[in-house]
Amino acid sequence: MRRVVITGLGPVSSIGIGAAAYEQALRQGVNGVSPIECFDTTGFPYYMAGEVHDFRPEDMVRRLSVEEWGRTSLFAASAARLAVADAGIDEDVLASSRAGSTMGTTGGETQILERLTADSLAGGPTGLDAGLVRQVSSARLSQAVNRELRLTGDAVTLSTACSASNYALGFASDMIRSGETDYMIAGGADSVHRWSHAGFYRLGALTEKACSPFDRDRSGIITGEGGAAMFLESLDSALARGARIYAEVxxxxxxxxxxxxxxxxxxxxxxxxxxxxxxxxxxxxxxxxxxxxxxxxxxxxxxxxxxxxxxxxxxxxxxxxxxxxxxxxxxxxxxxxxxxxxxxxxxxxxxxxxxxxxxxxxxxxxxxxxxxxxxxxxxxxxxxxxxxxxxxxxxxxxxxx
Amino acid sequence: MEMSTAVQQEQLDEIREIVAEVLEVEPEEITETSNFANDHEADSLRAIEILARLEKKYKVEIPQSDLPKMENLTAVYQILAERAGWLD
Amino acid sequence: MTTATGTAAAATPDTAATGTLAITGFGVLSGAGLGPEALAAALADPEPGNASELYEEPLPRPEAHALVDFKVRDHLGRKGTSFFDRATSLGLVACKAALADSDLEVGEDNRDRIGITLGTTTGSAKSTSDYSRDTFTQDRPYLVNPLLFPNAVMNCAAGQAGIWFGLKGPNATVAGGHMAMHNALRYGRNLINCHYADALLVGCVEEFSPHTAWAAYFMQSVEGGDLPAGEGAAVFVVERAEEVRAAGRAMDAEVLAVEAGVFDPPGPDGAFSAGLETCLRRALGRAGVTPDEVATVATAWNGMPRLDDAEEAAVTAVLGADVPRLRVTEATGEALSATGAFQVAALLARHRAEPGRDGEISVITTRSAEGAAGAAVIRGWSRVGGHHG
Incomplete structure (x- = not known):
């Protein structure tokens, strides 16, 4: 069995985009929570979320046309792009190798579904935008990664909710460990939307301003979003190309x-x-x-x-x-x-x-x-x-x- | 003003219907003192669902801190009556 | 505590790549009804039904391959099921049928080694959309139903199946759309061969709702297709083939290979067909099967010329024009993620009904508008004689 290492990181988060910015924010304990901008919070008692306000997918992806893909897929593809750049591997080499992706998600592209729901309420289903309808499939998260990077291997979206990135990281590591694939991009992506904000509020699981885990007076979550991607390869592969090895899975x-x-x-x-x-x-x-x-x-x-x-x-x-x-x-x-x-x-x-x-x-x-x-x-x-x-x-x- | 027993009974039956539907049992099985959790397998999610349905139907706000007290029909009625001002 | 009898680290090299899977039972619930016989009958005489009474909301058309009389309580009872959405209900009924069909016994000694991998497109689009709708239409946007919140999340069917059947092994949901079955088989094969689980329920679920009906309608229209929407679930009990064989147990099929990849979307340049061709050749190679041994190709044909033609070009290039094609969607409709599972179920339904096909090799192809492609190779048997692969 091959040993599996992580040689590239691609965080797209509310506290930093890219490994260096993210690390600095983690070291400084930056708070990424702010008033929600992506939907109208009128009527919601709580209105905070960890949105990635600085996300400009058009500046991050090169092959995908951003109007054809939902926000969550673009989080995934952008994070993957960052991870590959961080890994320092040649894109053409990667595209001609045995390489694939696996991304985890909770809501997938339900932000698109929510928009279609609002459109349907306003004008009935007949006038819906067929292009948007096509974007609802959550399979597109990992497919966006493959298309952006021309990866011809697996594209597996694991929708096991809030542990999904770990499922993806595990699966990707096995794909390399077993020799099935040589390079994998693994992580997850999600977007903030109304329905889950409402749901967590109604469950009594949402807190008002600040999420304070393990505190005596903790009172719930704040919804958030972003993309995470890690570049995985075998130890031998990383050593052979002189890659920086962050960690072993x-x-x-x-x-x-x-x-x-x-x-x-x-x-x-x-x-x-x-x-x-x-x-x-x-x-x-x-x-x-x-x-x-x-x-x-x-x-x-x-x-x-x-x-x-x-x-x-x-x-x-x-x-x-x-x-x-x-x-x-x-x-x-x-x-x-x-x-x-x-x-x-x-x-x-x-x-x-x-x-x-x-x-x-x-x-x-x-x-x-x-x-x-x-x-x-x-x-x-x-x-x-x-x-x-x-x-x-x-x-x-x-x-x- | 004192509430008539008939109105009270009607309200109690309405609540019983809601509780029975959420707990997936027949309304007759819910007595005024049968315990939702111990006698009808209610969990925290179903308890919140009961609270949410009552809020929607009677247009009241019931704080989630009242949940632990809402363990049987009588208790639910009292909390609701208080919040809806039925006792005023 | 839970103890694993095997670990990932203990698995032998290349098992994830080479270990084949045994299907020891399956359950299928298609628009034609419950069970392989209903599906086999629909394949012989495909005809959509009328679903116009199923929902109050408008549908794009009355025809659908939908289970118009389906009620979950008829299959699982009332208690514990009244808040299930349709996708969860269909999934659980198919899981129940699969477990009943297999000789695998679930008990206290093995329930932590049995898991679930269910494919979907986006869970119950209706549950999620209805949740969103309530945030727009209720007096206050947060007046949603707490109890229905899990339904709005994509892993609901798999999670509820884990609870219902007491399966504590790895519980996964794969959002694959038209790729779901191939994705789920590859994901599940890894879990099995790397010893995270000894048996899995692997399959796909898709519900019929106004949401999926309109989605199917728009997607078909854009591609020049006319296939009515479908629904249902097919779930397969999957185990390590060599262990099933060693135990002298019968199997319904052996999954010899599953390959998948992503290429440029189907188009005039033929790059997509070349990609699917690669998947097909790789699958045959890893299955140790030559093109002339393939008896049937169950294609993902769904009346979309751009995709159908690209798929057909690849199949013809690898297997020739004469191998019989089975167009399962004619009997099951545009059932999105469930289509791949129906393709496998249709082949197995035919095997069960026709012992003369024992040992036949079939290929299952799939493709998506986004450029994803997949090919699987299986060998199937009837239950006459109890074949051991």
Whole structure:
């Protein structure tokens, strides 16, 4: 089996676009949450989200014509473009190689579906724009990546909701590990829209202004968006072309709660961590940092922290949530978390949990890296991803030794 | 002003219908004191759904902090009556 | 706690690329009804029904390959099903039929090793769109139904199937549109061969709704097609072929190869056909099958000349003009992601009905307007005699 490494990063986030800007924002604990601009928030009590206001797909993609693709597909293609540039691989070499992509998502192109819904309410279905109708398919997220970069291999969109990037990263690593493919782009993408903002509000899972994971007074998520892409290849390939190696994908675990569509399951999450450790060939004590799912809802953070203690004992490694800065970028979330972890491994720092003020007495063992990034030697990082449907996915990343 | 028993019964039956539909049981199974969670397998999501339907139907706002108290029909009625001003 | 008997790291080299899959049972719910017999009958005499009474909202046309009398409670009971959307309902009923059709037994000892991989286009477009609509039409934009929120998310059918059947293994949803079955088979094959799971329910689901009917109508119109919308689900119980064989268990089919790729969209330059041709040749090569061994090609034909012609050109280039084509969508309609699953189900339905076809090799091709292409090779059997591959 081949060892699999990450040699390119492409974050498109509310706190920074591109690896350098993203790393700087993580180190500074930048808040990417702002008043929503992409839809009219009239009537919504809460109106904040982690939108990527600086996203200019027309300046990022070269082959796709931006009017033919939805925002989420363009997030995916733009992130992929960044990851390939960061990996420093020749585009023509890549296009003629065995190469593909896999992108995770929660809402896919439902921002387009929402627009069609509004159009249909206004003028009935007969006058809908057929070009827009064609853009609704979420398959297009990964297909956009392949088309943008002329990749002729797999294009697989994994719509396993909020852990989807981890599914994608895991699948991509297997494609390379097994020898099925030589290069893969893996990550996720999502866009902010009304329906999920409304849904999370109605569930009582949305907070008003600031997402404060693991805080005693945490009160929910802030929806977010963005694209995440990582460039994966075999260790031999990276060494042969003298590539900068950020990190190694050591393994991952997947399981399903099979108990409830929205409530997290402590025992099942703990089981998923153990699976991930086993598949990565590590022990819990090898983990130096946990990039939390950390949504900021009372239920998630309690369940996640409790499962961490179940697996790691009373002195678990530091665990922080990038969602405090980004909001919940849904299908891109664990991808942006994985990129943050990779940067932490490479740059020896822990991304902070911002907006933190009061420790939660119910979570005494948790060190959430409050408010300020911390210098630390990160040899192995664990990226947690949980989702509706009990779709748990945890990836383990390691420094190249 | 005191509410007539008939009106009260009518409101109670309306609420019972809503609760029964959300919990996927027959209205007769919901007694005034049967516990939604223990007797009818209600979970947090269904509890919020009950709250949301009541808000929509009676055009009131019920804070989610009231959810833990909404454990049976009588409790729901009292909370709703309070929020809708039926007791004024 | 959950313990895995195998791990990714322990898998032998190249298994993800070369290990074949056994299909040990399947369930299909097409516009023709539940079961392989209904599908086989529809293939022999394809005829859309009238779906004009199914919804209050206007439809582009009355004809559809829809399950107009379908009620989930008839199949799964009332309790726990009244808030399922149609896609979830169809998916669960197909999963139930697949599990009943297979000799795989789900129990406490293996439920964490059995998972699900379901293909879709965008989940239940109706559930998501209705959710959006409520934000526009209710007194306040947040007056949406909390209980229906999971329905609006694409992984609802797979997640609910995991709960309903108690399957705690990897639970995945693949948004593939017309590529969904090929994507799901490749994704699922990896899970199986890298030992994340020992068995999977792999298939695709698509519901008929005003939303999908209009989507099919617009997509067909733009491409000069006239195929009515369809719906349904087909789900296959998939396991490692060598283990099924070693255990002396029968299989309905062996998935010998699945290849997929993305090329420039179908057009006059022929680049797309060349791409699909590459997928086809690679699939045959990896299956160890020569073109003359192929008995049937189940194509994704759907009445869109630009795509149909490109597909036909590739199939002809690799397999010749004489291998019989099976146009499954004539019987199942424009069912988007479910089409690929129906292509496989149609071949297996025919195998089950015609023992004379035992051991025949079939090819399943697909393509999308975006330029994605796929080819799979399977060998199928009837249940007469209990074939062990």
């Amino acid at each position: 050591l393994g991952y675990g997947l399981n399903c709660d099979a108990s409830h569509m929205v409530a997290p399951d402590r025992a099942s999450i703990a089981a998923c961590m153990r699976l991930a450790h086993k598949n990565a060939g590590i022990r819990p004590e090898d983990v130096d940092y946990i990039c939390a799912h950390g949504t900021g809802t009372p239920a998630n953070d309690y369940t996640e922290a409790s499962a961490v203690v179940d697996v790691f004992g009373d002195d678990p490694p530091p665990i922080s949530s990038t969602k405090s800065m980004l909001g919940h970028a849904m299908g891109a979330a664990s991808g942006l978390g994985a990129i943050a972890s990779v940067l932490g491994i490479r740059g020896s720092f822990l991304p902070p949990t911002i907006n933190f003020s009061t420790p939660d007495p119910e979570l005494p063992a948790i060190d959430p890296v409050p408010n300020h990034a911390r210098t630390a030697d990160v040899r192995i990082a664990q990226v947690n991803g949980f989702a509706f449907g009990g779709n748990n996915a945890i990836v383990v990343l390691g420094r190249m030794s």
